[in-house]
Each structure stands twice: as C-alpha cells, then as structure tokens.
Amino acid sequence: MALLEVRDLVVEFGVPSGSARAVDGLSFDVDAGEAVGLVGESGCGKTTTALAIMRLLPDNGRLARGSIRFAGEELTTLELAAFRQRRWTQMSIIFQGAMNALNPVRRVGDQVLEPISLHEPAISRDAAWTRVGELFEMVGINPDRRRDYPHQFSGGMRQRVMIAMALACRPRLVIGDEPTTALDVMVQAQILELLEDLRRELGLAIILITHDLSVVAETCDRAVVMYAGQLAETGSVALLHDRPLHPYSVRLLGSVPDIRGERVLPEGIPGQPPSPESPVSGCRFHPRCDHAMARCVTDVPTERGFGPAHRVACHAVTTDGRLQTPAELPLLASAALVASAAASGAEVAPEDADVLGSTDLAAGATLVAGDPPATDPQP
Numbered sequence: 001m002a003l004l005e006v007r008d009l010v011v012e013f014g015v016p017s018g019s020a021r022a023v024d025g026l027s028f029d030v031d032a033g034e035a036v037g038l039v040g041e042s043g044c045g046k047t048t049t050a051l052a053i054m055r056l057l058p059d060n061g062r063l064a065r066g067s068i069r070f071a072g073e074e075l076t077t078l079e080l081a082a083f084r085q086r087r088w089t090q091m092s093i094i095f096q097g098a099m100n101a102l103n104p105v106r107r108v109g110d111q112v113l114e115p116i117s118l119h120e121p122a123i124s125r126d127a128a129w130t131r132v133g134e135l136f137e138m139v140g141i142n143p144d145r146r147r148d149y150p151h152q153f154s155g156g157m158r159q160r161v162m163i164a165m166a167l168a169c170r171p172r173l174v175i176g177d178e179p180t181t182a183l184d185v186m187v188q189a190q191i192l193e194l195l196e197d198l199r200r201e202l203g204l205a206i207i208l209i210t211h212d213l214s215v216v217a218e219t220c221d222r223a224v225v226m227y228a229g230q231l232a233e234t235g236s237v238a239l240l241h242d243r244p245l246h247p248y249s250v251r252l253l254g255s256v257p258d259i260r261g262e263r264v265l266p267e268g269i270p271g272q273p274p275s276p277e278s279p280v281s282g283c284r285f286h287p288r289c290d291h292a293m294a295r296c297v298t299d300v301p302t303e304r305g306f307g308p309a310h311r312v313a314c315h316a317v318t319t320d321g322r323l324q325t326p327a328e329l330p331l332l333a334s335a336a337l338v339a340s341a342a343a344s345g346a347e348v349a350p351e352d353a354d355v356l357g358s359t360d361l362a363a364g365a366t367l368v369a370g371d372p373p374a375t376d377p378q379p
Contacts, residue, residue, distance in 0.1 A: 001072055002029035003205050004053070004091075004173060009066035011045070011052050011229075013276070020276035021064075022048045024229040027303075030173065035199060035206040037216030037237070039252065040226035043273045046209045047096070049226075050175045054093050055083055070173070088115045091173040092166040096181050096209075098158035102150040108161045109136075109146025115168045135164040139194060156187035163194065167202070175207045180215070192219050214256050217241055222309065225249050228273050228284035231303060235310035245312040245323045247291045270338050283315065290339035291316040291324070292332045 011023040023045040030036045038046045051057050053068055055075075068075045070090060075083060092115075095101040103111060109132050116128040123131075133143035139160040150158055159179055166174050176195065180188035196219055199206055208220055216223045216237060223240050225232045225248065233246040244250045251269045258266070271288040274280045280287060286296035293315060301313040306321035316324050326335065 003032040003034075003071060004030040004207075005067070005069040006049075006053070007067040007069075009049065009052060009068070010064040011048050011057065012062055012064045013058075014060040014062075015277055017277055021279065022061075022229050022276045023052065024279075026066075026226070026229070026231055028224045028231070028234060030205050030207060032172065032205055033199070033203050034222065035196075035208060035220040037213075037220040037223040038207060038209045038226060039211070039213055039216055039223050040232075041211060041269075041273055043228075043276075044226040045229040046226055047177055048229075050093060050177055050207065050209060054087060054091065054175065055080070056093075085119070088171060089119050089169045090171055091175070092169070092171045093175040093177060094159075094162050094166045094179045096177040096179070098155070098162045099150060101162060102158060104150050107147050107149060108153070109148075112136075112146075112161065112165045112168055115165065119169050131168070132164075135167055138167070138198070139164045154187075155183050156191060159183065159187075159191055160194070163191075163198070167198070170202075171204075173205045173207070175209070177209045178211075179208075180210075188215075195219065212256070213240075213252050225252065228279065229276065230284060231311070231313060232285065233310075233312040233314075235307075235312075239307070239310055245306065245310075245317050245321065246285075246314045247289050247316065247323070248285050250323070283313075286332075287334060288338055290326055290331075290335050291329060292335040292338075293330055294332065297332070 006029070007027045009023050009026040010021065012019045012021050026045070026049060028036070038049060040046055048057070048061070051061070052063055057063070063076060066076070070086070075086070078086075102108065109129070112132045112135060113128050116123065116131060117125070120128070129146070132146055136143045136146060141157060141160050141164070145153075150161070153161065162179070179195070180191050183191065192215065195206060195208075198204060208216065210216060213223070220237055222234065222236050224234045225240070225246065227248050232248045233240065233244065240249055241253070244253060251267070255266050255268055269288055274284060274287070282298045283289070283292070283296040283301050286292040289296065291314075296315055299315065301315050303311045303313045304317070305311050314323070316329060318324060326339065
C-alpha cells in the first residue's frame with residue numbers, strides 16, 4: 001500500500017463566469033521514502049493539487065470529487081479539526097517564496113517553534129526551543145540565528161528556514177512547492193541536495209513541484225507530468241528520460257538545454273495551456289501538439305499502462321507502447337503548424353492562425369512561440 005494515494009481528484013474554483021476546473025481526474029501514488037516530481041507548465045494544476053492534499057485551498061476553491069488516502073486513511077471525509085491534527089505531524093509543505101511565507105515581524109525561531117507548540121502541547125518551551133536549534137543545524141543554519149528576523153537572511157537561508165519548519169513535527173511526507181524559485185543556480189543546487197540528504201537520513205517521502213524536468217531527474221524517483229489539470233504521463237524518471245511516450249513529455253524534455261551538445265537554443269512549446277474557465281475539448285494538449293489527429297479534438301484519451309507504474313494518456317501511442325511519428329499519423333493542419341513554429345522559433349503566421357482557430361482549437365487559443373505563464377484561477 002502506498003503512503004499517499006490520490007484518486008480521481010477534481011478541484012474547482014468559483015469564478016465570475018461560474019466555475020473553473022483546475023484539476024480534473026488526477027490519480028497518482030507516493031510510496032514511503034519515495035520522491036515524486038509533479039511537472040508541468042504554470043497553470044497546469046500542480047500547486048492546486050498540493051493545496052488540495054493539505055486542505056489549504058482558498059475560499060473559492062473546493063474539492064469537487066476524488067479520494068485522498070494517507071497511510072490507508074481517507075482524508076477527504078475527516079472533519080477539519082481532525083485533519084489539522086495530521087497536518088504537519090504526518091504531512092507538511094514548503095511554500096513557494098519563503099519571503100512571502102514567513103512573517104516579517106516575528107523571529108524565525110519562534111515561527112519554527114509554533115507548529116511544535118501547537119501539535120505537541122506537552123513539550124516544554126525549552127525543549128521545543130532546543131529542537132528548533134537541532135532543526136537549524138540539520139538544514140545548515142547556525143542555531144544562534146534563531147532570534148533573527150526573515151529580512152536578515154539571504155534567499156537561500158530563508159528557504160532553509162522553511163525546510164526546518166516543514167520538518168518541525170517529524171512528518172512522513174513533505175511537499176515542496178517549487179522550493180528553489182527565485183534562487184540562483186548554485187543555491188538551487190544546495191537546496192535540492194539538502195532535500196535529498198534529508199530524505200535519505202529521515203526516510204521522508206517527498207512531492208517536488210517544479211517546471212524543470214532536469215531538477216526531477218536529479219532528485220526524484222518518479223515523475224507525474226501534468227497538463228491542464230490532467231495527467232499526461234507518469235513513470236520512473238529513468239523511463240521518462242529515455243522513452244517518453246506523451247508528446248508533451250517529449251516537448252518538455254526538448255526544452256531543457258543540453259550542456260554537452262551543440263550550443264543552440266532548445267525548442268520551446270508554441271502557445272500556452274488553456275484557461276480552466278474554457279477548457280479545450282478532447283485532448284487538452286491537441287492545439288499545441290505536433291501529433292494531433294481529428295480524434296484528439298473530440299475524444300478524451302484514456303490512461304493506459306505500459307509496464308510497472310508507467311501510464312500515459314495519448315491517442316498517438318500504439319497498443320504496444322510506442323509513440324508514433326507524425327509521418328505515421330493523419331495529422332491535423334494545426335499539428336504541422338505547431339511543429340514548424342517550434343522548429344523555427346517564430347510566431348504562427350496570421351493566415352495560419354485562422355486555420356487553427358476555425359478547425360482545431362475548441363477554446364479559440366492562439367498559438368505563438370514561447371510559453372507565457374498561465375495562472376490557476378485563484379484570487
């Protein structure tokens with residue numbers, strides 16, 4: 001039995017036009033001591049998934065459907081008071097952007113101490129303060145700095161404080177929501193190495209949310225590739241690196257620079273994810289896909305398994321687990337345009353955009369080179 005089991009997760013947000021489905025039917029597992037990466041562009045539902053697991057959705061968000069089981073216990077039916085007893089003692093989260101997550105007018109040591117005092121009221125303040133010092137040492141901060149304020153730390157050190165806070169009550173699962181955002185490359189590497197060392201030392205299970213497949217390749221055992229709130233592909237990191245089956249996974253891998261290869265800019269993915277308020281019919285990736293066929297516009301692809309824990313949802317994958325080449329497929333006109341735009345790095349010509357909008361794009365999205373970030377429909 002997996003430590004965390006998420007099944008058919010659906011999360012919706014109330015918006016002026018009605019409701020927007022940010023996560024739609026997502027299923028995945030996390031085993032004890034395993035590191036799983038949630039990967040995808042901005043607006044694909046990664047952070048929303050984490051907030052749903054932690055019951056930290058904003059007021060206009062709700063878990064519309066699905067099951068979340070932790071150590072065999074169904075969490076979605078628990079009363080909030082009962083769930084709060086499990087939050088931070090069983091699972092915790094490292095929020096994106098430590099400067100926004102930390103209280104600027106409270107000493108960092110007191111902020112790390114707070115969850116200990118809340119969840120372990122029998123422990124004395126002196127004992128809790130000692131544990132805070134031990135946590136600081138564990139994450140590479142001098143314990144004497146417990147009385148400092150957030151603004152007195154660098155970005156990397158603030159992120160270490162957030163990691164210490166996440167570990168305060170010795171949870172079994174830690175969710176890292178892009179814990180290296182806005183940090184320079186060297187500090188990113190240090191934070192990721194710290195998380196990996198803590199995972200091995202403490203036997204933690206980790207969910208790492210990121211845009212970067214290279215980060216997942218270095219730190220995770222498995223990856224869950226998300227697109228527009230749905231699962232595109234999941235499998236071991238080695239398998240997804242060597243034999244990705246979903247065109248989106250292929251494109252994500254292709255967008256990572258190869259430091260050993262020719263010095264050229266990698267191909268991007270033309271366009272951007274659809275808005276949750278106006279989802280695309282059929283496969284949600286079809287407006288941006290160079291493998292798109294007519295059935296991709298109308299039929300939602302079902303997830304199919306190809307080997308241990310390897311699942312993919314794509315019409316272009318054969319029954320024996322092979323991604324067909326575009327030359328083997330009856331492509332839409334948009335698929336050829338997407339391939340051309342990605343290869344050239346140019347915007348889709350206006351006359352070509354008319355073809356896309358009239359026949360292939362149910363949501364009327366415009367395809368352009370590059371990937372401006374989209375956002376979840378949160379306030």
